[in-house]
Amino acid sequence: MKLGGHLRLTAFDEQSFSTSTMPSSRYAFCVRLFPDSVLTHLQGQYDKVVEFDIKSLSTSNQTAARVFQLRAQIAQGNFEEVLAELEGEDEPELAAVKALAKFNTEELEAALEDIEKLAETAPDNATVQIIGGIMLQRAGKTDEAIALLSNHQGSLEAVSIIVQIRLAQNRTDLALKEVSAAKKWAQDSLVINLAEAWAGLRVGGDKYQQSYYVFEELAQAPSTSSTRSLVSQAVSELHLGRLEEAEVALQQALEKDKTDIPALANKAVLTALGGGDISADLLALKTEDSSHPMILDIAEKNELFDKAASKYAAKVA
Numbered sequence: 001m002k003l004g005g006h007l008r009l010t011a012f013d014e015q016s017f018s019t020s021t022m023p024s025s026r027y028a029f030c031v032r033l034f035p036d037s038v039l040t041h042l043q044g045q046y047d048k049v050v051e052f053d054i055k056s057l058s059t060s061n062q063t064a065a066r067v068f069q070l071r072a073q074i075a076q077g078n079f080e081e082v083l084a085e086l087e088g089e090d091e092p093e094l095a096a097v098k099a100l101a102k103f104n105t106e107e108l109e110a111a112l113e114d115i116e117k118l119a120e121t122a123p124d125n126a127t128v129q130i131i132g133g134i135m136l137q138r139a140g141k142t143d144e145a146i147a148l149l150s151n152h153q154g155s156l157e158a159v160s161i162i163v164q165i166r167l168a169q170n171r172t173d174l175a176l177k178e179v180s181a182a183k184k185w186a187q188d189s190l191v192i193n194l195a196e197a198w199a200g201l202r203v204g205g206d207k208y209q210q211s212y213y214v215f216e217e218l219a220q221a222p223s224t225s226s227t228r229s230l231v232s233q234a235v236s237e238l239h240l241g242r243l244e245e246a247e248v249a250l251q252q253a254l255e256k257d258k259t260d261i262p263a264l265a266n267k268a269v270l271t272a273l274g275g276g277d278i279s280a281d282l283l284a285l286k287t288e289d290s291s292h293p294m295i296l297d298i299a300e301k302n303e304l305f306d307k308a309a310s311k312y313a314a315k316v317a
Contacts, residue, residue, distance in 0.1 A: 038160070043226045044228040046075045063091065067093050067094070067127055070086070071097060071131075080105070086101070092118055092121075092125045096115060096118055097127070099112075099114040103115075118132065126152065129148055129155070130157055133148050149165075159178060159182045159192065162178050163179060163199060166178060172202040179199060182195070190218075193214050194214060197214035201239060208239040208240050209240065211236050215236050227254075227256045227257045230250070231253050231260070234249035234250045234263075247270055261285065
């Protein structure tokens, strides 16, 4: 059972991240508009984005800000509301957001067709790159996702998603290569530090402690503390063998959101490492997400064990 289970690809689990929606100048504006905007999305702090008042912004900047907010709403599960709001919109940025919302309903194939067309007609659009990359990866089209994301021009979010995809492929070497390249133009970025911390949990050794420092800083700072940052801190504590500290961080995460799936999954890991009965933890996780990889994996292993055990069962005449 992987201790890093909370690092399921957040881009794809949550359907939405912040991103630039225009060329670099407007992206820079968005970062100022929403301080550490990409980081805010990676930390799952969607309320901050949704609640921001964009009415005071100039007309030229409102589309960029609106995309941030719509994607945050999608991450919160408000798919139908977003689709209703975007009815009739055809700007590439908004069309991409519409495709993402549609992708999370019953219109998977239609949504994929929409985003693939946008990738052909607007391949240099940052929003199309990010949303297209997310959707293609979730659809199992990893090569296409990487190709589209690699068109980015200095997008922190694109880098973070590529890193997550590489980690999902168990290509830690390529994830680290992506981080190393990004450091040349984003040396002091917390987003790049976060991506490096994800990879660090795969590398192991002294990288566990380095990853912990990043996660702990984010988890304990009021502006970045979230269920995700707390779970990340807990996972790094688990890797370091600090079970009591991990338990505290997970408790704090569940106090923020008792239904948080990564927190529930890692609570089961913590209980198992402590030698406890994980039945209650698994039930809580299954209640929130019956198709969670941990639930499916354990069910599969139990079935395989039962089959193997049946071969040696005492035969009754």
